[in-house]
Amino acid sequence: MAKLSDFAHLREHARLEAKRAQGGLPKSIWETYSAFANTEGGIILLGVDEEPDGSLKPVGISHPERLERDFWNTVNNPNRASVNILTSHDVRIDTVEGPEEPVDILVITVPRAPRELRPVFVGGNPLTGTYRRNGEGDYRCSPESYQAMVRDASASPLDTLLLDEVTTDAISPDTLASYRNMLSSLRPNHPWNELPDEDFLIKLGAAGPSAGSAGLRLTRAGLLMFGYEHEIVREFPSFFLDYREIYEEGAARWTDRITSNSGDWSGNVFEFWFRVSNRLTADLRKPFELDNNQLRVDSTPMHDAVREGLVNALIHADYLGRRPVVVQKYRNRVEFSNPGDMRVPVEVALQGGISDTRNPTLMKMFSLLAACERAGSGLDAIQRACRQAQAEPPTMHVSYDPDCTKLVVPLGTASAFADSATASGPATLATPSGERQRVLRYIEMHGPSKRIEIQEALGVGSTKAKRLLSAMVAEGLIRTEGASNQTVYLLA
Structure with missing residues (x-):
């Protein structure tokens, strides 16, 4: 038999939304469904109250099978939810320890919706029915956030x-x-x-x-x-x-x-x-x-x-x-x-x-x-x-x-x-040493230089010279002009 404490650790990784179900599905469940789908997902517990200190109190639901059936019928209704992103494994009835005797609760795990399906909205109007999760509550998305999700859903970059x-x-x-x-x-x-x-x-x-x-x-x-x-x-x-x-x-x-x-x-x-x-x-x-x-x-x-x-x-x-x-x-x-x-x-x-x-x-x-x-x-x-x-x-x-x-x-x-670095100013780039310093001195003395000239001055092979010069360009120590055989290296 499950315990409500089994769900407590999920607060670090996914949102828990405890909702009491008395005779039917709470209306706010659909706002939470949209908010979880458009954020990082979460778990909705029906038949549970949340105490002022954040602890969960099981109160149970009297007809869990009927409530589960109502949920599936509604989430598959496009006039209520824009898309159903749940599988059969995401909705289940659990029996947990109550204050006096075991009670049944409905556990609904809402995953994060793929970007192609977002925004997930409810009530038929995406501008007024798109929600996200912020802290412990659901909030209606601004037109700016809605448009950002629409952009990300596009198949064309x-x-x-x-x-x-x-x-x-x-x-x-x-x-x-x-x-x-x-x-x-x-x-x-x-x-x-x-x-x-x-x-x-x-x-x-x-x-x-x-x-x-x-x-x-x-x-x-x-x-x-x-x-x-x-x-x-x-x-x-x-x-x-x-x-x-x-x-x-x-x-x-x-x-x-x-x-x-x-x-x-x-x-x-x-x-x-x-x-x-x-x-x-x-x-x-x-x-x-x-x-x-x-x-x-x-x-x-x-x-x-x-x-x-x-x-x-x-x-x-x-x-x-x-x-x-x-x-x-x-x-x-x-x-x-x-x-x-x-x-x-x-x-x-x-x-x-x-x-x-x-x-x-x-x-x-x-x-x-x-x-x-x-x-x-x-x-x-x-x-x-x-x-x-x-x-x-x-x-x-x-x-x-x-x-x-x-x-x-x-x-x-x-x-x-x-x-x-000190509080009085930013750190400065360390002075290049070794072969890098020899390259800089050579270019300073001879002006724009080809790779073969620098290679001969250093006394190294072509592979090593190419790697050294490429690294110095990437580091911003030197720059290039021209292309292919006409490439020359200059001080940055």
């Missing part, structure tokens, strides 16, 4: 949409050149390196021909990745990228900040990623070790973890939402916040292996630069990095209305903030 009114003039030429230089440095034999800019943008999914109009038009992904900020906000009015360094816990202000609307740079997603990824890893400890090719290892799993967290926030953001993308770097953790709900349950995302990216074209663009994983293993890698750094596990939290997802990555012993 929103970032592939071609913008008929936005031409390639909205692109920052410097941003596109930087992206192409990085790609040619990391993938020198990639067939797209030789393409003209317009053909390259088409291959990348950043632009395409518009019916009835001459010239190319940008996709949403192309505008976000390469566009000027003042052009981006015409399509995405709430677009805002914000990076803050906060070295004093609880401080009212940041120590340093990068924002997309500052006006002194393009303000697009690619340049934000490039600027912030270096800042995030500038003062993480680096081990002194060599790989099999005797190239110094200047990166750790924690370096990769915070970079992955940054890219995740950018490619999963709902840029039509009202929240900004915010990255906050503290002494002991980094917090990544992006607009939009999780498209898969939080626990599934943390387990890894499943990817449901809100902006797959942006993900493709970053994947070409080896900046993110495509197999849903990014969060799994972050968890491994936290374990290796003897840090607490990463956490994810979703808030609603407006929707926002926050990932917190503790840094543990991998952080060198205590050694390199």
Whole structure:
């Protein structure tokens, strides 16, 4: 025989909604059904009262079979519930210990609805019958939250949409050149390196021909990745990228900040990623070790973890939402916040292996630069990095209305903030040493230099030289100009 205490532990993982059933189904059960389905799921107990202290008191139901039948008839009525997401295993009658004798209760387990079926609404009107869970209660969703769920339910990725009114003039030429230089440095034999800019943008999914109009038009992904900020906000009015360094816990202000609307740079997603990824890893400890090719290892799993967290926030953001993308770097953790709900349950995302990216074209663009994983293993890698750094596990939290997802990555012993940062200012990038310093000195003395020239000056093989130069480009120490055999390296 079950006990109500058997359900108590579920409060940590799913919501419990205790409802007393006297002669029929409570009217509020349908609001709770919608709220659970549109949030993280939960359990409804019929025949149970909740005491003021939060404890559960069994009162029982007199005709459990009839109540169960009424529930199934109603949940399958499209005029009452937009969709039935339950199986026969989700509804059952349990006998539990009562105050004096065993009583029957009805247990209804409502799962989180797949995004394709959301919003789950009741009463026939989605604008007034869509609910979500907030704390211990159900609340009617605002039109903004409703529209966000509708966007996520679409089978067509929103970032592939071609913008008929936005031409390639909205692109920052410097941003596109930087992206192409990085790609040619990391993938020198990639067939797209030789393409003209317009053909390259088409291959990348950043632009395409518009019916009835001459010239190319940008996709949403192309505008976000390469566009000027003042052009981006015409399509995405709430677009805002914000990076803050906060070295004093609880401080009212940041120590340093990068924002997309500052006006002194393009303000697009690619340049934000490039600027912030270096800042995030500038003062993480680096081990002194060599790989099999005797190239110094200047990166750790924690370096990769915070970079992955940054890219995740950018490619999963709902840029039509009202929240900004915010990255906050503290002494002991980094917090990544992006607009939009999780498209898969939080626990599934943390387990890894499943990817449901809100902006797959942006993900493709970053994947070409080896900046993110495509197999849903990014969060799994972050968890491994936290374990290796003897840090607490990463956490994810979703808030609603407006929707926002926050990932917190503790840094543990991998952080060198205590050694390199003070309250008076931000940490600075450590001075490159060894072969990196020799490369920088060579370029400083000789100007734009080809890889073969640097290779001969270092006295290393071509493979090692390619890897070293690619790493220095990714770290922002040097940059490239030209393509293929005409590529030269310059100081960043």
